[in-house]
Amino acid sequence: MIRYLAKLFNALAKRQRSPVKQSSVTKLDSGLTHNLKHIMDELGNGSDVVNRQFLIGRSAPVLAGVIFIDGLVDQEMINDNILQPLLRIELERPVDLDVLEKSFLAVGGLKRVETMETLLEGVLTGDTALLIDGQPSALLLSTKKWEQRGISEPDTEVIVKGARDGFTETLRTNTALLRRRIEHPALRFDTMKIGKKTRTEICVAYIQGVAEDKLVEEVKKRLRRIDTAGILSTESIDQFIDDAPFSPFATVGYTERPDVCAAKLMEGRVAIIVDGTPVVHTVPFLFWESFQSPDDYNFRLFYANTMRWIRYLAFFTSVLLPGVYVALSSYHQELIPTNLLISMAAATEGTPFSAVVEALGMGVVFEILREAGIRLPRPVGQAVSIVGALVIGEATVIAGLVGAPVVIVVALTAIASFLVPSQVESAAFLRVVFTCLAGVFGALGIINGLIFVYIHLASLRSFGVPFLAPVAPIVPADLKDVAVRVPIWMMWTRPKSIDSPDRIRQAMRIRPEVPEEGHDDDRS
C-alpha cells in the first residue's frame, strides 16, 4: 500500500509541475513616478519599504529616487556614499546614470538593470535601487547589511580539542568559513535558488577534481528536482534527496562544524549549504561516519581508538540491551550466571508486569522525560529531569511496580544512546522493535532481527555508495578509519568506497623520524 501512496504522490507532483512557470518580463518605464508607483504596488506599500525622492544637479535638476527595504540595508552607507554625493552635484549638463555610476556613487557592488523583476529581486535581497526620471533603467547598489548571529560554538557537536567555530544561519558566512579552511581555487560553491516563495539560496560545495563529477551532477540533479513552495531548513532538503526515505537510518550526514565539513570535502564528498540554517549536509554518508568524531583525530592514537570502540559498544548497547534483558530474563534463564539470576529473581519478586511491559513502559517514560527536558526552558528542564530520575526511578522500584534491573537497564540504554548523536533516532526506533521481538521470540527474535537489520543496511545506498561500506562489501583499504583509526600519516589514500578521481591524499612514508645526529644537536 505504501507503493500505491508513492504512486499517488508522483501523479500529484506531475500535475503540479505541468503548468510552466510564467516569467513575465516588464521593462522599466522611463517615467520615474510611474516606476516608483509600480514598485510600491508590487511591494504592497510595505511599511518597511523606504522610498526617497530628490533632485540632482543645479541648473537642470533631475528628479531621482532611491528605494530600499529598511532593515536589510546599511543606512549610513546610503546616506554617506549615495545621497550625499548625489545631493552635492554641481554639474551644468543634465546627469544620467552613466555619469553617476562613473563619477559620483561611492559604492562597491553596482548593477545596471532594465527589468522590473530583477530590480525587485535586488531590492528584496537588500540592495538599493536608484532611478532617474527619463531613463528606462535603474542602478542596483549593493548595500546589504542586516543583524545576524555571530559565529559561536555549536551545541550539538561539542569537542574537547580543536576548533570552536560553528556555522551560522548566513550562507555567506558559512562559505567564508569553508574558504578560510580550504584555500585552494578548486573549491567550488555552486548556488541555486529553491522554493517558489522563499527563494532559498542553496549552495553545493565541493572540490573540483577531488569530488567525483558524477556525484556532483547527481546531487545537483536531485536538488533541481525539488519543486516546492518553500525550503526553511536543511532537513527538508535532506528529505527530498534522501535515498531511502522509509528507512530508520539517515543516508545524509549533517554537521555544524566547518572543520568537519572541510574534512569531508577533502575526502571527496559534497556539502549542501542552505541559507538560513547553521547545519550543513554532506553526501554520500556512510554508516560508520556516525561513529567518527573530530576528537578521534585530535587525541592520541590509543585513546582515540578506545573511544571509538566504546562508541560502537554504546550503539549496540543502546539498541540491544533492553531486548537482551527481556530475552534472558523471561526466556533463557539458563544463560544467566546463577548468582546474578538469584539477584534478578529477588529483585523482580512480586512485580506486577512482565519484563517486556516493564522494559517498554520504562522506555516510553524515559523518552517522555527526555523530550520534556529538551523542550522546557533550561532551569525547568533540569527540574523535570531530577523529578524524573528520582520520582519515577526510585519510587516505582520502592513501590514494587517495576524491578530495579529494568530501571538500571533503561537508564544505561538511555545514556549509551547519547554517545552516537547521529544515530539517536534509528537507535530509539530499533530499541523498541528489538524489545518487542525479544518479548515474543526471545533470543531467536533478536538474532533474526539483527540479521534483518544487517540485510537492510547492506542493501542501502547513499548516492550510489553502499551504506555499510567499507565493511559490507569489504574494502580493506578503507578499514583504516573504521576498525581502528590508524595514524594520520598512514592514511595516504582517500576512502576508496567514495571513489574520488585522485585517490592519493598525501605522500607515503612521511612517518615522523628522529634525524640521525639529532641527539648530538640536543647536547651541543
Place this chain on the structure above:
Amino acid sequence: MIVIFIILIGYLANIAPRLIADKQWKELLVVGAVTVCGIVLAGLMMVGVEIPNVTGLMSQAFLKFYRMIGIKV
C-alpha cells in the same frame, strides 16, 4: 498458521492487480499458481488436516528398497 495464510492472501491481493495492470499474464499465471498452492497448503494445515510427511514417506520407501536389494541397515 493463520498468519501465513493471511500473508499469502494479502500478497496475492497485492501483486495480482499490478501484474494485470502491467499485462504480465505469464507472471500472473506462475506467481498465482505458486501462491495458490501455498494458500491451499496453509489452509489445510490451518484447519488441521493431516498432511502426509512427504520426505518421511520417501525415506521409508528407500529403506524398503534397501531391504529388497538386501542391504542391512
Place this chain on the structure above:
Amino acid sequence: MVLAVLVCLLAGGCWDRQELDELALAFAAGLDYDMEQKQVKLITQVIRPGQMKSAESGGGSTGQGGQKASFILESQGKTVFEAVRKASFQISRRVNWTHNMVIIFGKGAVKAGVDKFLDFFVRNPEPRPHQYILVADGDLKDILNFKPNLEKASAQTINGMMNNTGVTSEAYPVTLQEFVNDLMSNTKSATAPLIKVVGEGEEQKLQLVGTAVFRKGKQIGRIEPKETRGLLWVIGKVKSGIISLPSSDGSEISIEIVQASSKIHPVLDGDGMHVHIHVKAICNLGEQLGGENAKPKKMIEFQQWAEKEIQKEIVHTIQCSRRMKADIFGIGEAFNRKYHKRWRTMEPKWEELYPKVKFSVNVKAKIRLIGETLIPLPAH
C-alpha cells in the same frame, strides 16, 4: 497487511515466556528408588530468591520471617520425569532445572542401578552437563535439609566442596558428563564421591567420606578417602594435598603436593597382562617439626620417603579395586587403545581378567621449594 501480521504475532505471542518470578529454581536433586513399589523418589531442593539475597540471615539459612532460603519437595513417580512434574505440581510455580548443581543418589537408587535415572538429565535441555554426581551415605533428606553455615543452601555447600576437593585430593568430583561417559564404557567402572552428614545439632557438618564404585550402574563397593587419592594418583587428577610422615629422627614432616601427572603403559605379552604406572609428583616441603636442616641430601631422603608413601597409597587402592573386580582406572580402555584386535576377545571376560593384571608402580617425587625458612624451629 504488515499491521495484521504484527497484531497476530503480538496477540498470539509469548508462548514460552516464563518470568523470573514465575519459576522455582531447583538447586539439588536427590534420587532414590523404592524397590517394592517400583517407584522413583525424587527430593528436589528449591530456593527462595528473596531469602537467598536477604542481608540479615539468622543462623545461615533463615532469612526474614524465619523462612529458610531453601526448601525441599518430595515426589514419586514411575520415572524421573514423572516425579519431576509431580514436584512442580505441588507448588505454585514450575520447577526450573537450568541451575541445578548436584544430583545425589540414595541407597535404593545405587542398589537398583543409577543408569535408569540419568536419562532425563541428559535428554532434557534444561539440566546442564556440569552438575556434580554424588552418592548419599546415610539419609538423603538430611543432606538436602542440612543447614549450611557459610552458604544459604546445602546444594551450594556441596557444589563448593566439590570445586574445593583439590586441597586434599581425597575425593574425586564427577560431573554428569564424566559420569555418563564412564557408564557408557563396558569395562571401566564409574565412581562417585560419597557424602554424609556427621555430628549432632549445631556441630552438624557435611563430609565427603570416600568414593562409591559402580559396575553397570550398580554400586558394588566403596573406597576410603586415602584410597581415593590413590585412584587420583593413577589417573593423574591429584591437584594438591599433604603427605605427612615421620622423619628419620621421629619428628613429623609434611610434604605438600604441588602438581602431579601419570602415565599408564599397558603391556600384553606371553605371560599375561602388565600395566606400568608412572607417576610424577612435584612437592614442596610444607612443615618440619625439629630434625636437621633442609640440606639437599636431606631433601633427597624426604623425596624417597614421599615416593614410598605415594606408592603405598596407589598399591593399596589397586588391591581394593582387585578385590571388587572393578576397573576404576580405565585400564581396559588403555588396553583397547593399544591392543585393539586382541582386546575384542578380552573385553567380555574382563571382569575376571582384571584381577590378574600385574601392576608395576613407579613414582618420581621431586621437592622443589622448602618454604621461607632454612632450618626448622628447634623442637623441645
Place this chain on the structure above:
Amino acid sequence: MKLERGKINGLELTTLIAGFLFGSAVLLFPGQWAEHEGWIAILGGVAEGFVFMLLYAALMSRFPGKNFVEIAKEVYGPFFGSLVALAFIGYLFHLGSLVVTDYHDFIKLTMLVQTPSSMIVLVNCLVIIYGVKKGIEVIARCSQGMVTLLCVFYLMIFGMLSMQIKWTNFQPFFSLPVTKVLWAAHMAGSFPFGETVAFLMVFPTLNKPEELLNRSLKALFLAGIYFFIGSIRTIGVLGDTARLFLYSGFQSGRLINIANVFTRLEIIIGVNFLMMGFLKIAVLLYGCALGIAQLFNLKSYSPLVLPLGLLMGMLGMINFSMVSENFEFSSLVYPVFAFPFQVIIPLTTLVVALIRKLPKKGDDDN
C-alpha cells in the same frame, strides 16, 4: 534477457560458499556417523567435495555466464531441458525445506519448546525472503561479515574448550569397519559439500569468471578446516558420549567452563547456526526463484520469492513426522537420494555438451 543484474566479487563468492557449507552442518556436524573417527570422514568428504567442485567449475567454464537452467535448456533442448531443470529446481526446493526443518527442530528443542512451529518458521522465512528479494548481491555482501563473525566465535569456542580435549578419545585409530567410515565420508560429501551444486545458479553472477574455481576451492577448504577442527573439538571433549547427542556440537558448547566465569556460552553456537542457516536457505531460495523465473521466461523472479519461501517453510514443517525420522533420513537415505542431483545430472549435462560440441562457436559470448 538477464534476470540478475547483481555482480559479486571473488571474496564474496568465497564467503558465500563457505557460509552455505557451514549452513546447518554447524550443528549436526558431518562425520558423526563414524564415531571417534569423524575427522577421517571429514577429510574424505572434503576430497569428494573437491571432485564435485571441479565438475561444477568445468560445466561453468564451458558455458560462461549461464546458470544451470539456461545450460540445460541449451543442452537438452527446450522440452527435456525444462524437465531436467525442473528436477534440479525441485531438488533445491526440497533441500531448502530440509534445512528449514533442521532449523525449526533445533529451535524447538533448545530454545522455544511451546511456540508453535509455524511462528518459528515464519520469522525465519520472512527474514530470508526479505534478503532474497534484495538480491544475491546483498546476500553475498552480508555473508562476508557473517562468516568472519562465525570464524571469530568459532576459534573462541575452540580455545575455551581446548583445555578439555582428551586426545585419548581418538584412539584406537582405524578401529572401526572401513565401510562405516567410507559411508560417513560419503555422507559428509553429500551433506554439505555436494550441496554446492546449488551454486550452479549463482556462479554466473561472479564478476571475474576466471577466478571461479580458485575462489570456490578456497571456500571448500575453509569449510573443510572448520569441520575438521569441529570434529576434533566435539570428539575430544565429548568422547564416547558424542554418539549420545543429536546436536553434539551444541552439547560440546555447553561444556564450556573457564573458572566458572565463561560458562553457558552454547548460545554462541546457536547464533552461528541461525546465521549460516539463513545464508544457506537464502541461496537455495534464490536458486529456486531464479530457476523458475527462467524456466517460464518471466521478467523478474522477485514476485516469486515470497510465496516460494513460505511454501518452502511449510514443506519444512511437514517434512517429517518426528526428529528421529529426520536423523534416519539424513544418515541412511539422503546420501543416495542426493547423488543423482549432485553428480549425475551435472555430469551427464557436461558429457552431452561435449558430445554435441556445445556451445556452438560464436554464441560463447553471453
